[in-house]
Amino acid sequence: MTEKKHIARATERKIDAIEFEMSRDMGRPKTPPPKPSADPLKRTEPNQFHSDFIATDFQSTIALNLPTTELLSGHTEIQAHAVSQSESVPILEEAAILFATGQIKVAEHMLRSVIDLDNLGNATPIAWFMLFDLYQIEQNQYAFESLSLDYAGKYETSPPVWRNSEQSIDVDDDSVADPKATPGIMFPSQLDGEIIKLLQKLNNLSEQSKVLRLDFGRVKSVDPVGCGLLLRAIRNLKKSKHDLVMVAAQNLTAQIQNILEVGRRDETEAPWLLLMEILQLLQMKEAFEETSIDYCVTFEVSPPAYEAPANKITTAVAEAPPPNTEMRAEGYFMPRVVEGKTEDLVQEILEYAKSHDVVVLNCKNLERVEFGASAQLLNGLVPLSGQGKPIQFTEVNYLVMHLFNAMGLKNVAAIMPRKHV
Incomplete structure (x- = not known):
C-alpha cells in the first residue's frame, strides 16, 4: 500500500510539473532577439549538442558550380537539382539536427555564423532560407525582418515574405478554422502527457470565447x-x-472505463475523477452514481455527490470526415509537428498509399520533425519504397529538408523544398 501511495504521489507530481512548464512558457515574455555579438556562437546554454562547434572547422564537402543567380531566382525557388547538390553540406545538416532536438538557439547561432562567414559558396543562400524558416516557425518577426534587410542588401533581390499565422490554415489544425464556428480542440488518438500543448491552446482560446468545443472523436486510448x-x-x-x-x-468515457477496474488502486485517482466529471457534464446521473459507488469501493472513501453542471453543456456526435480530406490532389497533409511515436502517422500514410500511385506527403503545414521521430518515419516508409511506390515530400521547409537528408530519407523519397513568396 505504501508503494502505491508513492507511485500516486509521483504521478501527481508529474502532472504538476507538466502544468508548471506550460504556465511558465505562457508567462515568458517575448523580447526582440539580441544582435549577434562578435562571437555569434558564444554559448549561454551548457552541454549543448556539439557545444565545441566552430563554423570555420566545417567546409562544404562538395563543389557547387551553379551560379548564385539561379539559386536566388524567384526569391527561394531553388531548382531540385541545385538542392540535390547542396544537400550534403555537413554544417547545414547539423543545424537542422540541432533544431530537431529542440536546441533552437544553438541552431540559430550556427546558421547566423554560416551567413556571416559566407564560406559555403553557392550553398550559403540555403543557410539564409533555413534561418528565415526558423524565425517564421518561432514567430520571431523582429528577427525575420532584420534578416530580410540584410538579405536584400547582399543579394539585391526581394527577401522572403513574412506569413502571419492566420495565413496558413492547417487542414488538421485542432482549432476550428471557420471563424463562424465554435473554437475548440480535437484531441488526438492518445490522451497522455503530450496533450499539454493542446490544453495550452485551449487556454488561449478560452480567453477569446465563452463557448468552446471539445472533440474526443479520435481518442483511442x-x-x-x-x-x-x-x-x-x-x-x-x-x-x-x-x-x-x-x-x-x-x-x-468508454476509453477511460477500459483502464479502470473496481477494487484496483492505480497510481492516481485521476481517471476515475475525470470519468465522473464528464458523466456530470453529460447529466448522466444514473451512470455517475454507479461509477461513484465503484470509486468508493476501490478507494474506501465516501461517494461524491452528483452536481448538475451550472454552465451550458451541448453534446454532439463526431462528424464523419469529408471524403478524401487528406487525400486531395495536393497529397496527404503532414501535421504541424511530428514527434514522439509515429505509428499512427505511418499507418495513415500507408492507408493513403493504397489508393494512390504516387505517395505525395504535403508538408505545407509541417514546421518541425523531432530527431527521434524522423528515424521512426524513415523506418516506416522504407517498406513502402521497397514496393516500388514513389514517395514525394512536397513544400518542405529547409530545416526539415536538411534533417531528412541527414537521416537518409532522401534515399527513399524525393524531397522538394517549399517556395517563399
Whole structure:
C-alpha cells in the first residue's frame, strides 16, 4: 500500500510539473532577439549538442558550380537539382539536427555564423532560407525582418515574405478554422502527457470565447497523466463558467472505463475523477452514481455527490470526415509537428498509399520533425519504397529538408523544398 501511495504521489507530481512548464512558457515574455555579438556562437546554454562547434572547422564537402543567380531566382525557388547538390553540406545538416532536438538557439547561432562567414559558396543562400524558416516557425518577426534587410542588401533581390499565422490554415489544425464556428480542440488518438500543448491552446482560446468545443472523436486510448491534465482543464473551464460543446464524449468515457477496474488502486485517482466529471457534464446521473459507488469501493472513501453542471453543456456526435480530406490532389497533409511515436502517422500514410500511385506527403503545414521521430518515419516508409511506390515530400521547409537528408530519407523519397513568396 505504501508503494502505491508513492507511485500516486509521483504521478501527481508529474502532472504538476507538466502544468508548471506550460504556465511558465505562457508567462515568458517575448523580447526582440539580441544582435549577434562578435562571437555569434558564444554559448549561454551548457552541454549543448556539439557545444565545441566552430563554423570555420566545417567546409562544404562538395563543389557547387551553379551560379548564385539561379539559386536566388524567384526569391527561394531553388531548382531540385541545385538542392540535390547542396544537400550534403555537413554544417547545414547539423543545424537542422540541432533544431530537431529542440536546441533552437544553438541552431540559430550556427546558421547566423554560416551567413556571416559566407564560406559555403553557392550553398550559403540555403543557410539564409533555413534561418528565415526558423524565425517564421518561432514567430520571431523582429528577427525575420532584420534578416530580410540584410538579405536584400547582399543579394539585391526581394527577401522572403513574412506569413502571419492566420495565413496558413492547417487542414488538421485542432482549432476550428471557420471563424463562424465554435473554437475548440480535437484531441488526438492518445490522451497522455503530450496533450499539454493542446490544453495550452485551449487556454488561449478560452480567453477569446465563452463557448468552446471539445472533440474526443479520435481518442483511442488514455493514460492517468493525460486524464489528470484534462481533468484540471475541465474543472478550470467550469470555474470560469465556459459553455462547452462536447463531441463524442461517450467515446472518451468508454476509453477511460477500459483502464479502470473496481477494487484496483492505480497510481492516481485521476481517471476515475475525470470519468465522473464528464458523466456530470453529460447529466448522466444514473451512470455517475454507479461509477461513484465503484470509486468508493476501490478507494474506501465516501461517494461524491452528483452536481448538475451550472454552465451550458451541448453534446454532439463526431462528424464523419469529408471524403478524401487528406487525400486531395495536393497529397496527404503532414501535421504541424511530428514527434514522439509515429505509428499512427505511418499507418495513415500507408492507408493513403493504397489508393494512390504516387505517395505525395504535403508538408505545407509541417514546421518541425523531432530527431527521434524522423528515424521512426524513415523506418516506416522504407517498406513502402521497397514496393516500388514513389514517395514525394512536397513544400518542405529547409530545416526539415536538411534533417531528412541527414537521416537518409532522401534515399527513399524525393524531397522538394517549399517556395517563399
